[in-house]
Amino acid sequence: MTFDDTPATSPPSLAEAKAQFIHLWGVSATSWGVSKTLAQVHALLLVSPKALSTEDIMAQLTISRGNASMTVRELLDWGLIYKELRLGERREFFVAEKDMLQVTRCIIRARKRRELDQMKRSLDQLANLPGDAADVEYQAFHSTLTDIQQLATASDKLLTKLMQVERSWFWDKFLKLFL
Amino acid sequence: MTFDDTPATSPPSLAEAKAQFIHLWGVSATSWGVSKTLAQVHALLLVSPKALSTEDIMAQLTISRGNASMTVRELLDWGLIYKELRLGERREFFVAEKDMLQVTRCIIRARKRRELDQMKRSLDQLANLPGDAADVEYQAFHSTLTDIQQLATASDKLLTKLMQVERSWFWDKFLKLFL
DNA sequence: AAGAACTTTCAATTATTTCTGAAACATATG
DNA sequence: CATATGTTTCAGAAATAATTGAAAGTTCTT
Incomplete structure (x- = not known):
């Protein structure tokens, strides 16, 4: 995700808007007794058109590998995300249920x-x-x-x-x- | 409280059942992002046929004066409890909305x-x-x-x-x- | 106006929850 | 089987949230 330097008055870039949405989802979750990270990973995948790897999630949300792993597993339990396996790829990708x-x-x-x-x-x-x-x-x-x-x-x-x-x-x- | 020597197999006393309900309400609240004490004060008043004073609440839940005061205020804000003022009494009593x-x-x-x-x-x-x-x-x-x-x-x-x-x-x- | 009875506030403390990171574990490949 | 790549686990660290308690505030009484 690129860094961007637009002045405060212009509409937010897509990246900024995504970040705001992820933040919003995290804050809201917290007041309903759901962990912030769980909600943020969910939000990230909800607005991502393509599947993301654990590495991608770690990088985008600056969270640890352990946290990402646990959180992804919990989202799978909830049924809110799916694994996407690719031929010839060891690592796992994740997509959100969008409906x-x-x-x-x-x-x-x-x-x-x-x-x-x-x-x-x-x-x-x-x-x-x-x-x-x-x-x-x-x-x-x-x-x-x-x-x-x-x-x-x-x-x-x-x-x-x-x-x-x-x-x-x-x-x-x-x-x-x-x- | 009255003397009671019943074996573990008999039904719990009313006091025990109340305590269990208060505990249950507190635990449930926690998983919905509501503070435990708020729920427990609410539960206490819900099963109390008469209005209770701040002192009563403090004693029954073993919480501090400050905590009781703040919590009661918040329950009033939610509209879940009412003040009951008594002639010739300085202190305030509280009753829960029971419906x-x-x-x-x-x-x-x-x-x-x-x-x-x-x-x-x-x-x-x-x-x-x-x-x-x-x-x-x-x-x-x-x-x-x-x-x-x-x-x-x-x-x-x-x-x-x-x-x-x-x-x-x-x-x-x-x-x-x-x- | 001083004292008594009661309530509120909030800085400091304590408890709880969440997160990290490194080690253990799993699986594929040369 | 040794190595590379990727995932899971979990004890301790860090971040958050809840609670205490003592001082300040309020209101009534004489």
């Missing part, structure tokens, strides 16, 4: 599994606690837990539906229905 | 304002970057940014609708439509 509907599905799937499903198990256990229905302390606990459980179940079902939804249905029916 | 639909609205409102709205502004700026439509690098950048923008706009509208939705509509129509 944002698909990206959304991956993110919902991963986070639902990791956090919502786990939480529902704990809630089920706690909400079943037997107790004295006349005790105001017990009542407060039990009714709050039940309400949260209900909300968790509703969220779960909604997210499951959203993941399964067809592209055409999504853009045609769903959006027009609500928006 | 989980309302709680959901507060959380959506706060996070949308803080993160989504801010992000949309940045995206608008970046997606407008002029460039050479024949350049594959530019194309990749521009089309990805446009897609993300579209997704952000759709999310925004959906969240706005969700916040405005009536309770009856939500439980009757929305859920039955999808779930």
Whole structure:
């Protein structure tokens, strides 16, 4: 990526805009409990028309080999990037899933599994606690837990539906229905 | 707290269950970029039938006065708890909003304002970057940014609708439509 | 206006998370 | 099998974020 010296008043170069987008994606991720590097590697690949090697990623984001390796592996787990193998090349290249509907599905799937499903198990256990229905302390606990459980179940079902939804249905029916 | 000698196999006492819930809420919050203490104070008040003072909160969660004060303030900002003032009492008591639909609205409102709205502004700026439509690098950048923008706009509208939705509509129509 | 009761602030400390870099590991090639 | 090329691991370092606690601030009471 070339260095460039344009004055502050002109529109940013493509390289600058990419850097800004990568930065933005990193900052946003952080406030949703996702590691900055994970998001930045994702952003870099999202705006890259061709597959990048680990070396490319290290160089562009100035991160260590270890970090790049771990991060790429996690993105593969999420399903947000793919390996691209080339004949006669030892090293691996990576491309991002570019379809944002698909990206959304991956993110919902991963986070639902990791956090919502786990939480529902704990809630089920706690909400079943037997107790004295006349005790105001017990009542407060039990009714709050039940309400949260209900909300968790509703969220779960909604997210499951959203993941399964067809592209055409999504853009045609769903959006027009609500928006 | 009362004397209790039950073996490990029996159901947990109410106090234990509350502690577990508070812990669960704290852990879950952490993975969504929300501070542990914020969530734990919220959880404590959610399962407390009566309003608690700052002292109560400090004691139950063993946190410092400063932490309790800051956290309570932030929960007030989110709209998740209310002050309860008592005649002839200097100190303030706090109660949680117990209605989980309302709680959901507060959380959506706060996070949308803080993160989504801010992000949309940045995206608008970046997606407008002029460039050479024949350049594959530019194309990749521009089309990805446009897609993300579209997704952000759709999310925004959906969240706005969700916040405005009536309770009856939500439980009757929305859920039955999808779930 | 001085003291009591309570709240807020913030610099310093502590805890947690993330990242680095070098060594170990894997695999292809001469 | 020795070397070259590339990947993974993980203990310690560095960066970030959360928390404390004591001092300053506020408000009520007499």
